[in-house]
Amino acid sequence: MKLLPRIQVEGGAEWLARTATQCLIDEARLSPKPGLVDSRGNGAHHDLSLALMERSAHSLTPTFQALALQSWQRPADIALRQTVGRLGREGEQQMMAATGGVNTHRGAIWALGLLVSAVAMLGGNGKARAVADTAAQLAKLPDDAAPKVFSKGLRATHRYRVPGAREEAQQAFPHIMQRALPQLRLSRLNGGTEAHARLDALMAIMTSLTDTCVLSRAGMAGLDAMQSGARAVLAAGGTAHPEGQRILAVLDKQMLLLNASPGGAADLLAATLFLDRIETPYLAN
Ligand SMILES: CC(C)(COP(=O)(O)OP(=O)(O)OC[C@H]1O[C@@H](n2cnc3c(N)ncnc32)[C@H](O)[C@@H]1O)[C@@H](O)C(=O)NCCC(=O)NCCS
Numbered sequence: 001m002k003l004l005p006r007i008q009v010e011g012g013a014e015w016l017a018r019t020a021t022q023c024l025i026d027e028a029r030l031s032p033k034p035g036l037v038d039s040r041g042n043g044a045h046h047d048l049s050l051a052l053m054e055r056s057a058h059s060l061t062p063t064f065q066a067l068a069l070q071s072w073q074r075p076a077d078i079a080l081r082q083t084v085g086r087l088g089r090e091g092e093q094q095m096m097a098a099t100g101g102v103n104t105h106r107g108a109i110w111a112l113g114l115l116v117s118a119v120a121m122l123g124g125n126g127k128a129r130a131v132a133d134t135a136a137q138l139a140k141l142p143d144d145a146a147p148k149v150f151s152k153g154l155r156a157t158h159r160y161r162v163p164g165a166r167e168e169a170q171q172a173f174p175h176i177m178q179r180a181l182p183q184l185r186l187s188r189l190n191g192g193t194e195a196h197a198r199l200d201a202l203m204a205i206m207t208s209l210t211d212t213c214v215l216s217r218a219g220m221a222g223l224d225a226m227q228s229g230a231r232a233v234l235a236a237g238g239t240a241h242p243e244g245q246r247i248l249a250v251l252d253k254q255m256l257l258l259n260a261s262p263g264g265a266a267d268l269l270a271a272t273l274f275l276d277r278i279e280t281p282y283l284a285n
């Protein structure tokens with residue numbers, strides 16, 4: 001790989017960071033999303049709002065930029081894994097400082113942070129597949145400096161014996177590569193609006209993700225409701241179709257009744273938008 005001059009590296013890192021932040025904002029604003037914060041309101045969340053999500057997204061730009069700069073044209077090794085882990089945890093602190101201690105984007109920092117690093121490792125360009133594979137190499141490496149916390153996500157993955165955020169990354173983001181990105185592009189080709197295509201991509205993730213946010217709040221019944229509702233929306237022709245919209249509205253009510261919110265699916269939608277822009281930067285930005 002040809003080494004780039006410093007000024008190009010800095011420009012590339014800045015673009016990646018701005019793009020990642022914009023994808024978080026696009027995800028947050030997209031409406032109507034079942035159970036999630038969107039431009040209509042707070043969904044199933046009492047401590048979140050759109051303004052808070054946007055403030056949090058902006059607070060993360062320096063983290064994404066540092067991740068890109070530190071990862072530029074470096075191989076996936078333990079030293080880089082430790083740097084990325086440290087920057088990710090510092091990013092979580094930035095987020096907490098910006099939101100007064102509310103978790104707005106922990107899962108998103110993880111997924112987007114790894115993907116930003118992966119694009120930088122590949123020298124600022126690369127197809128979505130290569131980027132996801134590179135991010136997985138990093139996610140599979142041990143990070144000995146990580147504090148041993150028994151998080152809600154870990155508890156849910158143990159209790160229900162399902163994969164969570166770590167495994168999704170270690171498996172090279174199957175819900176993005178095999179479901180969301182193909183659905184996003186198919187729905188665009190079918191002539192729906194960009195918002196419909198993004199909502200369809202979210203549905204595609206929700207059809208099979210074992211979202212630990214949903215499991216923690218609403219158990220297996222909540223996860224089943226999320227997956228079967230999303231399947232029904234897509235089977236009805238997606239969110240551009242009136243019947244798909246009707247089923248989505250029913251799913252939204254159901255998620256609110258169950259106090260369930262697919263935060264992990266939302267993170268992966270933001271990450272999908274990011275990989276989409278990596279492949280078509282001039283069209284989408
Ligand atoms: C791996 C992370 C997300 C912790 O995950 P964990 O499963 O332990 O639980 P936690 O409840 O804290 O957060 C999980 C979050 O992931 C998202 N999520 C939930 N389910 C899924 C899923 N199946 N797939 C993807 N994301 C999911 C949700 O937003 C959820 O809130 C992360 O916080 C972490 O370990 N960071 C360490 C810093 C680091 O190494 N960063 C490197 C990249 S910046």
Ligand SMILES: Nc1ncnc2c1ncn2[C@@H]1O[C@H](COP(=O)(O)OP(=O)(O)OP(=O)(O)O)[C@@H](O)[C@H]1O
Pocket residue numbers: 027028036037038043045048053103104105106107108109152213217261262263264266267
């Ligand atoms: N639009 C969105 N609305 C809500 N959550 C989102 C949205 N986008 C992403 N998320 C993700 O959802 C997670 C927040 O979910 P949740 O509030 O269930 O987690 P928690 O703070 O661990 O749990 P709880 O609020 O039940 O204490 C964040 O990590 C964030 O990455």
